[in-house]
Amino acid sequence: MTNEQGVLLSALQANYYFGQLRVVQERPLLVETERGRKKIRIWQNEALLKLHLKWRERLINDDFFIDRMYVTRSGLPSVRMGSLSVTCHDAPSEPVQLDGNEALLATALTRLVQYSRDVPAEEVPNSASVRVRSLYEQAKQIGFQDHDTWKMVSSCFSSACARAEEADRLREPYQNRRSAFILPEDFSLQSCTAIFDTLFLELGQSRPVDGCRLLARFFLAESMDHRKQSMNNLFQALKDQKLFDRETADLLQAEWLEPGEWMRLLESGINREQMQSDPFSIEEFKQIWDQKIKLIHLFKSVFAQSGDAGGGAARGAEGQQSD
Amino acid sequence: MSQSSNDRLQFSINESVWLRNDAPAEEILSMALEPDITVEENWNDVTIKGFLRLTGEYKPAEVSNTTGDADHNSAPFRTIDEIMDTGNGTDTLEHHFPIDITIPADRVPNLEDLFVVIDSFDYELSEHRHIQLQADIAITGLTNTNPGDRTEKPKAQAPIEQPVAPQPEAPKETVPTKKPEAKAPTKKPEAKAPAKKEEKPAKAEKKAAETKPETKKSAADKTPSSKAEEKPAQKDAAKKPLNPATKSKRTLGDDLTGEFEEMPTDQLNDEADADFQYEAFRKPEDEPQESGAPLVAFKGQSSGRSEAAAPSAQPTSPAPTPAAQNEEKTSETESAQDESTGKEKKADATSLFLTKMLAGDEAEQKTRVKICIVQSGDSLEKISERYHVPVTSLLRKNDLTSGDIEAGELLYIPKTAKAAQDDK
Numbered sequence: 001m002t003n004e005q006g007v008l009l010s011a012l013q014a015n016y017y018f019g020q021l022r023v024v025q026e027r028p029l030l031v032e033t034e035r036g037r038k039k040i041r042i043w044q045n046e047a048l049l050k051l052h053l054k055w056r057e058r059l060i061n062d063d064f065f066i067d068r069m070y071v072t073r074s075g076l077p078s079v080r081m082g083s084l085s086v087t088c089h090d091a092p093s094e095p096v097q098l099d100g101n102e103a104l105l106a107t108a109l110t111r112l113v114q115y116s117r118d119v120p121a122e123e124v125p126n127s128a129s130v131r132v133r134s135l136y137e138q139a140k141q142i143g144f145q146d147h148d149t150w151k152m153v154s155s156c157f158s159s160a161c162a163r164a165e166e167a168d169r170l171r172e173p174y175q176n177r178r179s180a181f182i183l184p185e186d187f188s189l190q191s192c193t194a195i196f197d198t199l200f201l202e203l204g205q206s207r208p209v210d211g212c213r214l215l216a217r218f219f220l221a222e223s224m225d226h227r228k229q230s231m232n233n234l235f236q237a238l239k240d241q242k243l244f245d246r247e248t249a250d251l252l253q254a255e256w257l258e259p260g261e262w263m264r265l266l267e268s269g270i271n272r273e274q275m276q277s278d279p280f281s282i283e284e285f286k287q288i289w290d291q292k293i294k295l296i297h298l299f300k301s302v303f304a305q306s307g308d309a310g311g312g313a314a315r316g317a318e319g320q321q322s323d
Numbered sequence: 324m325s326q327s328s329n330d331r332l333q334f335s336i337n338e339s340v341w342l343r344n345d346a347p348a349e350e351i352l353s354m355a356l357e358p359d360i361t362v363e364e365n366w367n368d369v370t371i372k373g374f375l376r377l378t379g380e381y382k383p384a385e386v387s388n389t390t391g392d393a394d395h396n397s398a399p400f401r402t403i404d405e406i407m408d409t410g411n412g413t414d415t416l417e418h419h420f421p422i423d424i425t426i427p428a429d430r431v432p433n434l435e436d437l438f439v440v441i442d443s444f445d446y447e448l449s450e451h452r453h454i455q456l457q458a459d460i461a462i463t464g465l466t467n468t469n470p471g472d473r474t475e476k477p478k479a480q481a482p483i484e485q486p487v488a489p490q491p492e493a494p495k496e497t498v499p500t501k502k503p504e505a506k507a508p509t510k511k512p513e514a515k516a517p518a519k520k521e522e523k524p525a526k527a528e529k530k531a532a533e534t535k536p537e538t539k540k541s542a543a544d545k546t547p548s549s550k551a552e553e554k555p556a557q558k559d560a561a562k563k564p565l566n567p568a569t570k571s572k573r574t575l576g577d578d579l580t581g582e583f584e585e586m587p588t589d590q591l592n593d594e595a596d597a598d599f600q601y602e603a604f605r606k607p608e609d610e611p612q613e614s615g616a617p618l619v620a621f622k623g624q625s626s627g628r629s630e631a632a633a634p635s636a637q638p639t640s641p642a643p644t645p646a647a648q649n650e651e652k653t654s655e656t657e658s659a660q661d662e663s664t665g666k667e668k669k670a671d672a673t674s675l676f677l678t679k680m681l682a683g684d685e686a687e688q689k690t691r692v693k694i695c696i697v698q699s700g701d702s703l704e705k706i707s708e709r710y711h712v713p714v715t716s717l718l719r720k721n722d723l724t725s726g727d728i729e730a731g732e733l734l735y736i737p738k739t740a741k742a743a744q745d746d747k
Contacts, residue, residue: 152694155694155696156696156733159696159731163731286733289732289733290732290733293729293730293731293732294729294732296729296731297729
């Protein structure tokens, strides 16, 4: 145990009601206590900590635990240690699988979409179609040597343009909103754990970013790992929760339509020409491309049944602060 | 033993199956053996998969009450898969013998003509439980090339139906086929035949007191296994993989039609036809050394390099077919190995007999592939017709488990060099 770690454990013991503390993992720091396993977060950015605390408060609900944390003996959310702050959270170790937990996850996602809203932290990216075309022109000027990649890229160019334009069209009404759905940058299914049927959702320590983009990636990743029926169940459960207003549906579809995998394949080829390694194979590209197409179709088939997606009541370009 | 003549490959099988101890037969009333197979066209070969379905009806015998020990309660060897009581004092049985045969694509000029035909079928019941089967089977629709010119190809799949080593001088002899239990890839086919032979005397000794001759009938006249009758059935079987494709969801195709610009399939094909190709056979020494780029599934043909001499890339598809995985060996390499390794060669020759018998010129087996973007309203059947490629090939090439395709997806279109030449 390092000296810093010893000081930290002493501080934890002094500030929380833990009789025993034993480090079980250093990164992230996990300690075993008589009250179960806890995750210790060390914050260097006070502003980020305050943002997270406020964010968490907005999301607290009766259906699941959001970043369940402990207050100190003096009732404070964190322990101050010099320039750092320390928070203590529950750390269930049982991961949540999508299969069989679709309704549980749908409840959590619904809550997030409704209440996890703030000013987007990121800059609005350039139009997807502009990026697609400029990258393609750049690659043509460089002169691709990788014949296979170039053939695939050029074969899919017109399709990539069509998808990018459609993505731009779907995003356009929501460009100037003051409030948007946000999620922590590292959000994934690994952010969810469970004890019995109780879901623990971790907000973590990452900065908030565009939630629709992350949610779209989350769905894509899960659809690649799970059978179609499971994704269908999840979408159906989300539909039952009336999660997707027009804005969310449009932005999710825009994320899937944006041919990021095509751009990545192209960039990978360009980097290879410039001796920079960014391996991204044609097979990986095809897998993602096809899966996105399937996902869009599945999404539409579930939500278009009653016009829930893409045609329902709009929350509006301004978004809505629900809390 | 097998024999390749004109357009067919013939071989015989001798198999034994056992009724369970609690379901012995007094007399077999009828029995039929029919193939239920699918034919898949791959890059370089055609795979016949499925099973021979043995069905029959028999009059059950009285079950002896003296069988108390564990040995008597279970059949010692392969038992019939399914037995059903008809309620009329008879039982029906059904058993499947797996088939997995790989034939080089150049030996199959037309998939429509490829059939598995039961030329003759006979059976014998002994000891109330032991059913011995003998069948002459033929694969038709093959081209007849000079066996001396043939090149042995790597084993395509582990669970291949395994005829024994060829004895060309014998016109038609019995070939022990691979047993269902032998699906475990580690089991050597050579080990099976002696094991089976040993089982028989052991069983005969055990049941010597009970043994009596049972009904023996030639089933050729009462089973639908004649060639004429098999052909339609075979066609149906071969088309079975198409069924999922016909169920493909098209409900969203219309939705996308209005939202997507039509994608230029033709443009892709025109480009791909000329040089967007993949050569399945690759010599290890030809692997490009100068490029640090990862191997990719497609390898464009360099201009000015002959197709035969051009090095080809190893496929890096996530789930390459066994055939593709095994295609690294060249015919030259294998010839050298044939000369140097006696025993190994024997084993290989045995296990790869059918493939070896039917293998053709390596150059002809190089495969090209095109890519198309699925259009709204497309189905696998339509694409299959458009590109003159079997649906099964599309399924396999694209690792599809069903015919579900959606507008916008990318599909690899396999194309043999031979077909490409025909197109020209």
